[in-house]
Amino acid sequence: MSRRFPPTAVDWLIAAVMAVFGLAEELSERTSAFDHEQSPWWLIAVLAAAALVLVRRRAPFTVLTVYSLASAASFAYFGDLAAAWQFYTQLILLFTLVSEVPPRDPRTVGGLVVTGLFIGSMMLAVDQHFGPGDMAVAVVMASIAGGTGLAVWRHRQVALQAREHGELLAREAVAEERTRIARELHDVVAHSVSVMVMQAGAARLMLRPDQLVERETLTVVEEAGREAVEELRRMLGLLRTDSSEDGLAPQPSLARLEDLVEQVRAAGLEVELTVRGEARPLPAGLELSAYRIIQEALTNTLKHAGPARVTVTVSHLPRTLNLEVVDDGPRNGHVGPQGAGHGLIGMRERVALFHGRLATGPLPAGGYSVSASFPLAMRVSGERPAD
Template identity: 65%
Template sequence: MSHRPPPTPVDWLISLAVLLFGVAEELGGRSMDLSRRPLWWLGVVAAAAILVLVRQRAPFTALAVYASINTPLTAYYGEISAAWQFYVHLLLLFTLLGVVPLKDRRAVAGLAATAVLCLVLLFMASSMVTAGDVAVLLVMSSIAGGAGVAVRHHRHVALQAQERGELLAREAVTEERFRIARELHDVVAHSVSVMVMQAGAARLMLHPDQAVEREALNVVEETGREAVEELRLMVGLLRTGPENDGLAPQPNLTRLDELVEQMRAAGLDVRLTIEGTPVPLPAGLNLSAYRIVQEALTNTLRHAGPTASEVKVSYRSRMLCLDILDEGPRDGRAPGAEGTGHGLVGMRERVALFHGRLAAGPRPGGGYGVSVSLPLSGRITVVT
């Protein structure tokens, strides 16, 4: 089974422990009659240790090989059967049931081999066997098999949880990208429409003898109209509801006061600070900056509840910086996972779109902070 991982250090330790335990028991002697317990049993111990070492790569093969060797030998040398033989069998059974379901024929064969070994042990020691001995065999076999089944179940649940988490993360990224595309579509369509209108106005101002210029502006107008129509056709596939009709004006940083008032009405004590001189921003960047602040404040309200928060917008020479900080929950409850929701996914996508930088996480003094840097000219290629 080549898809199985190679032996780990733990596998090597377990194999070494089996080897030492088996050798010690064989040399120590459960019987002084060495003529019935020849020294070649040490070779069987070594073989068992090797099977234990590779049990993860071939669990059924290891159990089948061991049972086909150990059970006949146990039947022949049953009166001085060593404990290590039974323990190794249970370990191999545990490993097998930890990777194959009970309905699998390999699991059924492994359980049948265990039952045969128990019957052989009871039969060979029938003159001395007690109810307690039978109970010990049944309990130990049940524990080994049940533990294997439980391990497989938990592995399956953990794998499902991991796959579901990855699927939700991919869906969140896709959803946020669609949302950004829907919003930026209106921005781009508006800009192109303005270009078309300006080209049309310039064409009407031309002199009659400027035929070449008039034809060039005609081409610009027609190309612009086609571009707007293509945008609407493509992005129209992303429309998911009547709220995306493109008629409502897209928000921007000039409307942060309205956003702050909404958050205050919801119970969040927000303080807004503007540093530097506001400058005209590209429509897409302006919209994305507003959405980043909105997502950060929404996360604060959702995870920290009514608390104090600060929004600082800094206009620098070549950078727009956004800092959204909060003081954490006021009611003493544990803070939520503010950095794990879809809001952070959306912020990362928007920051990456404009080649900016994002840092989000708990603050040393308590609370949570989101810091964003968006270049106003040039590009920053480091995206975190």
């Protein structure tokens, strides 16, 4: 099925060049031959050929076939009409067909057949001037046009496969990061639900014997909580891909940033940690995501910048939690999220989970910046902040 290509500036340019070349050649031949009485068939032929060149990519096989058969018919009828512009037009149309249609497609084979018919009819029309050498040159030029078109088609296929492979890897990376985030958040949610169950049980034990309705309600809460924890454990069993991960280790939080900074300093980075504002209790999942973003940013700096100076800033604002990790080192070819591995993908997923914002990229003066913002008002009001 042919794609519908609108003519581009290059198409218009090629068509215009072929029209000028054809008109110049025909005028030169007719002026030198003092032929002023013949009908202007050549003007119509040149303009029609230029029009076909202009729209050749819309239906390459149809255009090539129409031009080849029309040219062969004109050669057979007039006998002496073969010109250089006609042959070059044929080469352009052949190149377009082979570069747009798969090699094993019947249209490609048909295009080669009609090109052979074109060359044969051109040779017969000017047999007194068309020797074996000219025939060989014509075949070689047609082969070059077809071979170049085939190389272009293969290059496009390789580029397409590479793009599809990259998109597949990106989707797999996103799925992997989401699974990793789900595993981490499982322990946070399970812990919170377990606390709720224990609090409900403690409250039930404190009730008076006559508070039957309240006792029944808290019993239902306990049972539902235990079922929820059990279901979370089953879900985690599906998400676990590494049997060594038992989920018993405590999940990190912003309170453990100093430990993280010390580890990174030991690896060779000069890290300065600044905490602004008054820290207050935050949802455990949000703290975990904030910690992981800073961890991934520092890891990327170690990988792509080498020894460098890094500034980590955590700002506790009334309505947002802002994170910023800035380094002053070269990136060794690392230019941003599109060229990154799973680290920046994980950052985007964690920020999106809490409807936050993430900005990453090189700095004008050198170095790299990772900035994330988590809205806090929505945790109280339940409303999503305006974009």
